[in-house]
Amino acid sequence: MPELPEVEVVRRGLVDHVVGRTLVSVEVTGARTARRQPGGATEIVARLTGRTVSGARRRGKYLWLTLDGEDAAGADCLLVHLGMSGQMLVTGAGAPPVRHLHARAVLDDGNELRFVDQRTFGGWTVVPMAESRDGSGVLLPAPAAHIAADPFESAFDPLAAARVIRRRDTEIKRLLLDQTVVSGIGNIYADEALWRSGLHGRRRSGAVTLRAVTGALEHARAVMADALDAGGTSFDALYVNVNGASGYFDRSLDVYGRAGLPCGRCGTAVVREDFMNRGSHFCPVCQPAPRRRSGARRRPVVR
Numbered sequence: 001m002p003e004l005p006e007v008e009v010v011r012r013g014l015v016d017h018v019v020g021r022t023l024v025s026v027e028v029t030g031a032r033t034a035r036r037q038p039g040g041a042t043e044i045v046a047r048l049t050g051r052t053v054s055g056a057r058r059r060g061k062y063l064w065l066t067l068d069g070e071d072a073a074g075a076d077c078l079l080v081h082l083g084m085s086g087q088m089l090v091t092g093a094g095a096p097p098v099r100h101l102h103a104r105a106v107l108d109d110g111n112e113l114r115f116v117d118q119r120t121f122g123g124w125t126v127v128p129m130a131e132s133r134d135g136s137g138v139l140l141p142a143p144a145a146h147i148a149a150d151p152f153e154s155a156f157d158p159l160a161a162a163r164v165i166r167r168r169d170t171e172i173k174r175l176l177l178d179q180t181v182v183s184g185i186g187n188i189y190a191d192e193a194l195w196r197s198g199l200h201g202r203r204r205s206g207a208v209t210l211r212a213v214t215g216a217l218e219h220a221r222a223v224m225a226d227a228l229d230a231g232g233t234s235f236d237a238l239y240v241n242v243n244g245a246s247g248y249f250d251r252s253l254d255v256y257g258r259a260g261l262p263c264g265r266c267g268t269a270v271v272r273e274d275f276m277n278r279g280s281h282f283c284p285v286c287q288p289a290p291r292r293r294s295g296a297r298r299r300p301v302v303r
Helices: 004-017 040-048 158-168 172-176 187-197 210-229
Strands: 023-028 053-059 062-067 076-081 086-091 101-107 112-117 123-131 139-141 271-275 278-282
Touching: 004 053, 004 062, 004 086, 004 210, 023 040, 040 123, 062 139, 076 086, 158 172, 158 210, 172 187, 172 210, 187 210, 187 278
Parallel strands: none
Antiparallel strands: 023 101, 053 062, 062 076, 076 123, 086 112, 101 112, 123 139, 271 278
């Protein structure tokens, strides 16, 4: 699934090409695209047609468009679920139809905003805004109000997040992926941040120092910033910006997707193991696995 950098690339494209434009007409043809809307495609069309896109926003992996300049709890927004393959594309007037096109809106400049989704896990939903449950006062789409701040927000407190992670005392990678603790980090950037930190993803978070956990969060922000500079990570044609261009950060990944290749720090072959129905990639030398000590009450602390 696209992670924070890939979603941010799309958001920036929407700011450039869609914000300030009126949705002259809207069409939703994919039943799954509208499955989260109680009134289905008919409701989405009715609630979007004639509205003006006033903003493109993101928290973590969540992306939404604000409408008509209404920026208050209860105001409508278009929540975009990118799923595994969703694309928000801006095309010229009269551009030919493409495969897997499930929704589109004609803009007042003649261009089209298209939602293309090959695997149909994504969709559009018109939902009310609500205040974030973290007490920050940030307005979010109501279905995403439980999502924590991401490392690029002013509301994000890495020390507070690190304390939460240590209190949970479970595998540290599991908590980096928990969007209620810190949002935006997915499997790719969790692996990269842990490699940069020298931490194995299965280490118990309660056995890692507060400084080490904070460092892992800082590395996560740094690696996502690097990816953002490269336009995100694209392993196939599914992760693209609004113009259809792929990012190229996959060329700079240190461990993710590099099983069997030498670690860039020590030369040891990178290992892949199953973790939470996905793969974890790490260097067994730079990121030693935690020892399992039967009967031990206290776990060693990583300095």
